[in-house]
Amino acid sequence: MDAERQAGRRAWVPLTVGACVLLALCLTYVLGFGEGAKTLADRVALVMMVLAVLTLVVSLRRGTGAAAVEDGAALAGRLGQTVASVELLSRRVIGGDRVPVRVTFAFRRSAHARSATRPLVPNGTLDGLVVDYRAVRPRRLVITGEPGAGKSVLARAFVAEFNRSRAEAEPVPVLLPLGDWGRQELFHDWVVRHLVRDYGCTRAHAAQVMDLGLVLPVLDGLDELDEPGVPLPESRAQQVLDALTGHRSGFEPAPVVLTCRTGLYDVLEASGRPMLDSARVEIDPVEAHEAGRFLAMRRGAVHREGDWRPVLDELRARPQGVLAQSLSTPWRLVAMATAYEQIEDPGGLLGAASEQEVTDRMFVRFIPASVRAADEEARYSPERVHVWLHQLARQLDTGGGAGNTLVLPELARSSGALWARVLYAATVGLLTLVTLRAFLLDDVLGGTGWGFSLLVVGIAVLALLHLRPKGYRLILRSAMWLPPWRSPLWAVAAKATLTGRNRWGFVVSSALPALIMWRTLAPEQLGGMGDWTMVLATLPMLALCVGLLAGQVLDAAVVGPSGWPRGGALLALALLCPTAVLMSLSLRAGLGLDAYTFPLALFGVLYCALSGDTVMYLCWLLVHFRRVPFRLSRFLDWCHAAGLIRVTGGVYQFRHREFQEWLARHPVPLTCPTAPARNPATARTP
Template sequence: MKGNRQAGRRARTAFILGTCAVLVLCLTYVLGFGEGAKNLADRAVVVSAALGVLTLALTSWRGTGAVPAEDGAVLAGRLAQAVTGAELLSRRVIGDDRIPVRVSFTFRASSHARSATRPLVPNGTLDGLVADYRAVHPRRLVITGQPGAGKSVLARAFVAELNGNRAEGEPVPVLLPLGDWGRQELFRDWVVRHLVRDYGSTSAHAAQLMDSGLVLPVLDGLDELDEPGVPIPESRAQQVLDALTGYQRGLEPAPVVLTCRTDLYEVLEASGRPVLDAARVEIDPVEAQEAVRFLAMRQGAVHREEDWRPVLDELRAHPHGVLARSLSTPWRLVAMATAYERVNDPAELLEARTEQEVTDRVFAHFAPASVHAVDEEPRHSPERVHVWLHRLALQLESQGNGASTLVLPDVARSPGALPSRMLYAATVGLLTLLTLWAFLVNGTRGGGEWGVSLFVVVMAVLALMHLRPCGFRLVERSDMWLPPWRSPLWAVAAKTALTGRNCWGALVAAILPVMILWRSWAPDQLGGVGDWALALAVLPMPTQFVGLLAGNVLDAAAVGPSGWPRGGAFAALVLWWPAVVLLAMGLRVGLEPTDCLPLLAVFGLLSCAVIGDAALYLCWLLVHFRRVPFRLSRFLDWCHAAGLIRITGGVYQFRHREFQEWLARHPVPLTRPTEPAHDSATVRTP
């Protein structure tokens, strides 16, 4: 910790000295040593350029490793707030009603000697999971269960409950989907990457939290890493267990929570290389009597008693029948209740002969029922929602390795997105050739033309570097997560930026937009040019300033996954507004439209270099036009409100992996709503 503080002081000192040197050189030039700046306009340009360098350094300071170390407790508290805002246990996950599914679990003995101590009297319920975990030593827990048993629900509930009453010094639980863990990536680096991407932390602060043992990784989806048939010794799941075995804090095993399907984990345990020093809990199946209690207390069953009575009677009469086995997990039970609560006839499930047939009928009604539950007159038709979700499910399936997270900034880098990358590369090449042709072929080939051409080549190289698998960023991605325009988070961002230790950075960063606005609007007597046409070009400066502040002080988790494309659109507006105004001014003074093309090409290359991730995402949307909605993030947020999509940190996931796989297999809806056999007017109501 002491070394981190010293490194932070050295970096801060170097930053201050470098900034002062830039300002001194600029002032020396402005004051006229040698040729100097002869007039006020030249001096204003030089000063503005110097202040621009200073502002850029300040706004990028947060995302670099040169951030001074902070107190670990403060960083942990900040991360806990971000996680709490992102991982609120949605009511839709546990049933979207006042009556949730009762999830219980049982501690299981390990097949090896290196296991953690278990609580003497475990609670064995969802509400008592945190207390049971605190009684485990070392604090390592594996949550197992059948597909759909509620492993992710239990993990989310654990994160929410532990964050709600976390003691000082305890690590912050963070839910992390395992789907994107690469074989060559260290476990520590992978967690740090997620803290930066999903929760808006800086790389330095995330690394400091990991090295201090203040992060409790809650790893979800070990069973979703490998395709069927992969040998266990060569599987990614085994690699995860090996990494967790070596994950230590000092001489003690570091805390961790892991979820996995029961059959796979037992195979991994039998392989001889299980995760050591961990306790294991097994989620109990939902018994028929619990399914009857849950369904009978639902609003739909209360108001449609006659429709639901045959289903409840079947569960009571055959507690181990096909229907009872199909509804033995919380996920399927909630999906069935959602599918048949308001519309459709639940008695049609009695005709099913297999569990797969029950699942197909439930899922066929699940999406349409969810759509009508969120909107009486839905914004999108159920058929269109199904087709769009099918395309997104295929997008994830094409990535292989059990991909289950939809990360909008990375969709254009997925294996099946080659046409999108080709379109982006062709666009950058066309803009580069157009600009070089204008300045070198048709130009005078003077010093200015060669300078602009060199600038264009550098921008083109930077733009093409975004095509790398790991990407490339001139601007930190965490600085581009902006809330909705009417969101109260803007007020939170302004208050946070203008108070505390952020206030000096905000004041210094505000110098540049104030100077430019003054230069544009002020009359000649006060040092300005009084050009209202020029003033239009700089109007986005205050908006840019507010947006940069918001991107620096708000966590990505607080904004949500849709904040990244919103930030990209904002950055494009800031970059292109001056270009449009200059184009209009050029046309007004008599320039030909073809003479303005190089200007537009230069701004296009600048946009690709600065926000290449957003440009790649736009190319992906253009390639998949009509296959997915153009405003994809808005559609996914709407699906989250409908209960079809869930949000984990800064990424989207389907409600359940089983639902994702079902959508990938069914390109069109299977059935239309079914009505009860009797007249709904005769249904008794309480």
């Protein structure tokens, strides 16, 4: 608990400093360098500014984990519910069509003395993995296999099944991609960061469940951390294993599950520095007879038996042939079934001379087949989908993601996004100059002008802090993820906002919109404008603020990775409402062009300070507008529905690393080899 209190204090320091600075600026306004706030309207404006500061601080305090003393079991239960809602094993990943691929595994003896005890009679199947894991002491497991063998599938299935049968005292399994673990970051801090980013936890609550040993990290992708040729002692993979060996819960090794390719882990184990106190399982290759069974039960083979019979006969006749070896992993087997199930003739694979040729022929047809399966009338053409996914694959290869993890808010901070950051800095600078122009051109700056100018400069500095490698957030990103506009999650969010302990935060956070309404509606004798027509302009802002507050009670992982741009868009609309009010007042007063540009620039700077990640993301899209769709999150959600992209927590990943690397090597779709002639009666028009 001491660590939680210290984390809470560290999070509270910048908020306290910011509140003191803003209150000092308010005091500058009051004093006015001798002028003071003389009128009632000025005093009402002052009260609104002070309450705005307090509302902002209280809202941010809610996001930094003020309730860190909450019961750990309750926190783990909520985390488990979130994981259960987003990490259910997608049957499409292991085959779909009611016929999954049978994944089996076997325990392997460790080459060192400090290994975990194994179950006496292991199940060795996908359904029995959790039972086997509970028999391991200590509960540390390494899942190894060849590329595409189903390590990620097995890990995802483990998370779903373990969470379904989890006892209250057991930790919550959380699937975490290892790609973005930095060399200088502690394992504890890295897991906490992912719980905040991917699962909507506050930082204090995430630290609490970690300190209590209520998180079971399921780490995917140890083999994807290093480039070829990196010396083993200097590799990130070796650093991860050293950190996991020292990861403890009390005096015992803490539970953990790790996936890695067989070849790399054999080398790490032979080096004498593997993950100690762990058991190891090896995923078996898919046998030719199992591949034939799976393909024969697919609806494509049932409906087009004549087309599929040569392929099935080849698998039975040559269980060690090129085709059987190419389909010896669940990933390739599912990709092949998807690519040829609808209209393509699978007989075209029989003439392949190597596994690479089989893979190329499958992947050429994989995207068009996935597009046809996703839409009756395709929203995107297969050619455009291929080109856009190629650009994203290249972005990940150059450091735009975490190796195989695509995090939308981090795209503008990647090594290849310099122009996006330059555009963002130029935007903030231009908006700041336009905002200050009304005061900089005056001959004499009064107290109000000086105070306002300092306030604008302070906001601009906060906006530029978003350029830091780790960013800077006045509003936690986990509080900005909103579901689709017609999603039933809105009803859940509204109920949670208006009931229980959340209602007090709702009341406090609604103070500023209510005061703006009062300022608009109240008669002039009470410091208001007494303008009923302006009420209609401010009502939308109140509704948008209520939507933002309701969205805060939803977990980021429940909403999905596309919820973050929606949160940024709703915040922009909430700021545009008072902007429209000020512009309409200027229009009624007959003021010049400066009166119109001033409120737009002011709220633009404020939006950059509150949601700089969103503005930087928009700058990245503008720089890459010819390479990727502008509505990138919508496109990625469509790709997820089509089976080309998978979602882990609050991030996107390609369906498989092999598919990502193939796309990175092929900027344009390859021409499909001519397939043998087929009976037109059995063909289906795409």
